[in-house]
Amino acid sequence: MPPKLTFDATEFGPSVGSILQIFQRTYNAWTNDTSQLAFSILGTSVAAVSLFKLVRHLWGYVRPSKLQIYCHSETGSWALVTGASDGIGRGFVDELLSNGFNVLLHGRNQSKLEGIVKELAQKHPKRTVNYVIADASSNDSPELAVLEKVKSLPGKLTILVNNVGGINTKPTFVELSNIGAQSIDTQLNMNIRFPTQLTAALIPALQKNQPSLIMNCGSGAGVIGVPYITTYSGTKGYIHSFTLALKAEMVAEGYAPDKRSSKGVEVKGYIIGNTQSGGNKTDVPFFTISSAQCARGCLRQVGNGKTLETPHWRQEMIEWIASVTPEKTMRDSMAQQMRDRKEQEAKEL
Known part of the structure; x- marks a missing residue:
């Protein structure tokens, strides 16, 4: 002493x-x-x-996934993946097919989807793959076309992956005041309206086909707020809140996942960091993951009881660093990084 x-x-x-x-x-x-x-x-x-x-x-990053409880229909369990033609969406498609699900791909390029379906049919001969065309960025109720396609499936829809979304401006990094009203509406339609309306339209089927799963793809940009992609950041923040509220509603309505009876509707959201895909070539050393890693990580965490989480531990490190960094320091650093990206993009155009 x-x-x-x-x-x-x-x-x-x-x-x-x-x-x-x-x-x-x-x-x-x-x-x-x-x-x-x-x-x-x-x-x-x-x-x-x-x-x-x-x-x-x-x-949570290494535990066995409970994904298989949603592959239970004798006539075939289906997963719908929006924005499925490339990137993270394509990663989900490959992983779900490998886990025994039939998959309905959503996109807006018919010839591209037809080619993907043919390729996947050869790769997964025991699975059924189909597609539906709908422009998520339009405001003429594109979710209705998806709903009709789901009704015609020879089996039961048990998984919905709301993956579609992105940045529609060219150049990518633009001040909000310099984005036209139509471009803003297009991004809101694609990132907010379509996944919300589609989820609302499919909830009755998912409740009927329980146990079922809804997965919403958010972004780290929706947590920290990123300059020059202001609208995108805001829409992803909405997805996070929407996920939390939807899960609470499923619990309130008696659809909380029940391990003993294998019933309920599980709702999960993912705060996705920098992920390489066809539309994103930005590489952040160590913290960047592939689309396949992202999809695999999301599916691995199914059934762990959490609502919002990151698909990979390396990306979670970024969120932890942001949480312990003084806000002014983080904002100043973010502003400089995004100014540099904006300037670099301008040189490349």
Whole structure:
């Protein structure tokens, strides 16, 4: 135990002496046997709880997925993936087919989708692959075409992956004040309106076909807010809140996932960081993952009870760094990085 602090505080005068007396009493109280024991117990408890949380958190990235509980229909379990022609959407398609699901691909380029379906049919001969054409960026109820296609499937829809979304401006990085009203509406339609309306239209079928799963693809940009892609950041923030609210509604309506009866509608959202795809060639060393890694990571976390999470531990590190960094420091750094990207893009155009 450290030695007690002893001195005559009155030698330093009344003002300084009173302060030193308080310091002396406080120090001696903290260093007695009882205090030392209390702080040891507290420190050990905090360390144990932190270690438990860390282990439980890391377990979420390696634990066996419960995806297979949604592959239960005798006539074939179907997964609908929006924005499925490339990138993360294509990654979901490959992973779901490999896990025994039939897959309905959504996109707007018919010839491209036909080619993908032919390729996948050869790669997964035991699975059924189909497609539906709908322009998610339009405002003429494109979700209705998808709904009609789902109704015609020879089996049951048990998984909905709301993946479609992105940035529609050229150049990509633009000040909000310089984006036309039509471009803003197009992005809102694609990133918010379409997934919301489609989910609303398909919920009755998913509830009927339970256990079922709804997966919403968000973005780290929806958490921290990124300049020059303001509308995109805002729409992804909406997806995160929409996911939380939809899960709460499923619980309130009695559709909470039940492990014992294998019933319910599971709702999950993903805060996706930088992921390489056909539309994103930006490489952030160490923190960038492939579309296949992203899809695999999302599906691995199915059934773990969490609502919002990241698909890969490396991307979660970015969120942790952002959470402990002073806001001004983070904003200044983000602003400089995005200015550099904006300038680089301008040179390449």
